[in-house]
Amino acid sequence: MKQYILPSIKLTIIFTILLCVIYPLFISFAAKLSAGKGSGEKVTLNGKVVGYRLLGQAFNQPQYFWGRPSAVNYNAAGSAGSNKGPTNPAYLQEVDNRIDTLLKYHPGLKRNEIPADLVTASGSGLDPNISVEAAKIQAKRVAISRQVPLSKIIKLIDIHTEKPLFGLFGPSKINVLELNVALDQTRK
Amino acid sequence: MMQTEILGIIATFVLTLIISIPLGSYIAKVFAGQRVWTNFLLPFENIIYRFSGINPAAQMNWKQHLKAMLTINALWLIYGFFVLMYQDHLPLNPDGNPGMSPHLAFNTIISFVVNCNLQHYSGESGLTYLTQQFIIMFLHFVSAATGIAIAISFFKAFKEKTTTKLGNFWQHFTLAITRVLLPIAAIIAIVLAFNGVPASYEAKDQIIGLQGDSLTVSRGPAAAMVAIKHLGTNGGGWFGANSAHPLENPSYFTNMVEAISQMLIPIAMIVAFGIFIGRRKLAWTIFGVMTLGFLLLLLPTLQSELGGNPKIEQLGVTQHTGAMEGKEVRFGPAATAYWSTITTVVSTGSVNGMHDSTMPLTGLYQLLAMMVNAFYGGCGVGLLNYFIYLIIAVFIAGLMVGRTPEFLGHKLEAREVKIAALVTLISPLLIMCGTALAAYTFTAHGNAAWETPPSAWLNNPSFHGFSEMLYEVTSSNANNGSGLEGLGDNNMFWNVMTGVILLFGRFIPIIGPLAIAGLLAKKKYIPESAGTLQIDTKTFALMTLAIIVVLNALSYFPALALGPIAEYFTMIK
Structure with a gap:
């Protein structure tokens, strides 16, 4: 041996x-x-660090774009998905509640216009992105809350749309934190 | 939108093949001792041999290989167990994380030694920087190298006509690290680090977010580990959410890199096998069957995920790109579905989206991939698993046409077939008994006065809850390591039960095939004749695929019917 x-x-x-x-x-x-x-790459506003580019934050104030639901409420000390199964009744009720909340804060929005990513929790609970559609349905709310013309907000969404890799591979998306920082910068 | 997601996974698979085929030919040359450009490492390897008292030219037979392999694995088990338990007293713990309970340390150390990487803890709070690197990442390398080393010994059994000399285990092991795993991992790690994966030793960060909330951010030297966790088909991540975590897998580009790197060695080993023993056609036949099996799992998975959740559609939400629960926007449903297939066929077990939230049929395909465990399969061991199916196929085909079964010029006799049958039977035995024990405990002793009462194990009711238990046991036996993470698995019952299954699920499918190969190689070589059963034909390939399908369907259909299949029918009703 x-x-x-x-x-x-x-x-x-x-x-x-x-x-x-x-x-x-x-x-x-x-x-x-x-x-x-x-x-880790940091994002700054007026020279002050306001977050990590790759880590989503919990946005709930009306003047900001909101990110996706999170099972850990964007606490980046840990990370997790909801781990809810697709047929779990309690989970489906939760999704329905999220739809109602979105409808409440976005008058005129129809159910079939809601993109799936805004009512489902991400895998990490820290997803920094939302789909382009998810930003567009929030544009009016943000514009009204900030008292700026809607066209200006739409333009910002366009600027911050990240195209697929090489224009060919994967989805388009928006980094919520960077878009919100850009909003705060235009106010000044 | 949708087209770019599909294009992305096609590109990922094509790139995987483009890189892994030349890699296979390189691996064959390295282990055949031929001239390769990395031979400049030879003096450095000689230092390792001299320091360790190894004569790399000393030939070992199959039993000596197994003894060497089991000894070094046993050493890692004992040493790692204690380091994990007492990690809170050791340096490099900037976040002050606690030591592991004995049963969690038991499960964790086995899980990483056997290349499974089931994680019953979360990396951010359950480990220190020391144990992440000196135990977890160390085992990522050496468990993968163990698989490759044994696979090479297996190759050597079929290179010569009759032989008992299968090379030197220590040399195979060393070369697997210095020539294959370490250089490629370093390249991947640097690519990842330059694309946002953290690599410094700084502790958790505290910042104030844009809305004024105070935030805590876990980080650490993850890039080095994320590279080898994929290259070695290990799967155990730095962060709890594994490769769904934005710091572990920051972009679509890194997602492609990580997806490619976990498939590289399993595919390259098939190519290497063909070149090494001089039977390229056989290797392509094996590759063909594996790829067919892979596509038969991938395509319906894509269909099931891209269709979205019908229950959410009933709520009025249109899911343009597919089901999004547990998935990340930067990857999208197609790349997440693709990943769920590759990570279960090649036994990586890392995830870029939560499997607990995938559609019922996706869960079915994930389970099937792990039950078969030989469509490409794990680092080195995938081919060994496939070899067992081949032996069974040769035996049955031999019976059908009334000839003595032969494998590559060696007569296949009762002893070899018995070993193959035993290895085939051990998987359903472990999976069924483990799941039955868990389901029984859950239903009959739900309120047992344990730390975590069994009734609190499941995160989802009904059939999906059963799937959570079935998946955990299947993943342990396959040495996969992914899980339906809603399962409350960090307790005595799950830690001990899966720990034991992990050990059998790893070592029996290594010992069995190597024993068969060693026994066959010793026998007299019979030259091929008109009466020889050809094993590199399309007919035989389909025969092997049929054997794989029939064996697994017979073993697992009842359990699958109670879990994902039943859930599917309740969902669409």
Whole structure:
């Protein structure tokens, strides 16, 4: 047995040094050259950090665009989805309540205009994005609340629409935090 | 809109093939000792051999391979168990996270040693930076290298006509890391780090958000780990939400990178097998069956997810792109459905959307993928699983045409077939018994005075609740690691039960195939003749696929009928 135990121990030691010390330190060092310096890219407003570009926040005030429902209420100390099954009656009731809330705050909105992402919780609970349709149905509310012309809001949505990768792959989307920061910037 | 989502997954799959085929030929050359450009690493590898007291030229037979493999795996189990339990007393714990309970440490260490990566904790609060890197990421590398090393020993059994020399386990293991896993992981990690995955050792951040709420943000050196978790088909993530987390998988681009990297080695190993033993046609036949099986799972999954949830449609909401519960906007339903198929066929078990919220039939396909566990399959071990199906197919085909069954010039006899049958039977045994035990405990002892009473396990009622239990056990046996995460699984019952299943589910399907290969390789070589059953033909390929379908349907249909199938019919009624 000794012929197997000694190489096992020694290989474990040498690969621990290589894989757990040298490799991650090398990656960590290389990442210092990236946009977020390896600590996550931040978004600022007037020089003040107001969030991480990739992490959604809980927006509920009328002058901001709202993100998706979240199972962890956008608390980025953790992360989780709702894990509700598609036929769970309590879950379907919850979705129905979200639809009612949206209808209440968006007069004139019809049920079949509501995009699915606005009434379903994301996988991480921290989804930074909404679909373009989800931003458009909120435009009127934001415009009224901010007392700016609707056309200006629509234009901002267009500017902040992120196209598919290379224009070819994946969905279009909007980063809610960046759009809201842009809203606050135009006010000034 | 929809077209770009479909184009995205086609591009992902095509790129996977474009990269994995040359990678396979590279792997074959590395382990055959031929000239490759990475040979400049040789002096460095010699240092490793000398330090560890290994003679890489010393040949081992199949039993010695298994002894070496089991010894080093046992060492990691013992060492990791204690480090996880006492992680709160060790350095690199900036967030002050606690040590693990003994049963959670038991489950976690087994889960990572066996390349499963079932996680009954959340990375943000359940581990420290030390254990994330020195235990979890270390095991990501070495469990994948274990799979590759054994697969190479298996290749060597069929390279020569008659042999007992299957190479040196320590050398296979070392080369798997230095020539394959580490260099590719480093490239992937840097790509991820430059696209937003954190890589620094800073602790949680506190900031004030745009609306004035104070926010806490978990982070840490995740990029290095996210790279190998996919490349090694491990799947255990840095953050609780795994690759659905925006810091673990920030964009559609990183999603493609991560999806490609988890398929690379499983496909490359098939190519490598064909080149290594000089039977390319056989390798393409195997690849063909696996790809057919993969597409038979992928296409209906796409249909089921892109159609949206009919119950939500009844509420009046149109789901233009598909079902969105548990999914991220930046990936969309198509890429999430694609991921759910690849992660269950190749035994990665990482997720970019929550499987608990997928449609009932999607759940069915995820379960089937894990039950078969050989459409590409895990890092190195996928091919071993497929080999068992091949042996059964050769045996049955031999009986049908009345010939002595042969495999690559070696007579297949009672002993080999018995081992193959045993390996085939162990999976349904573990899955059925485990699920039955859980379902019984849930119904008969729901109010047992445990830390978590069984009645509180499930996050969803009825058939879907049953699926949560079935999925957890299936995932453990397949060494997959994904879960219907609504299941309350961090308690004594689930930690111990799945821990035991994980061990059997890993080591029996490694020991069995290598034993068969070793026994066959020892036998006299019989040259091919007109009477030889050809195993690289289309007919035989379809025969193998039929065997796979029949074996799994017979084993699992009743359980699947109680879970996802029943849920589907209640949904559409």
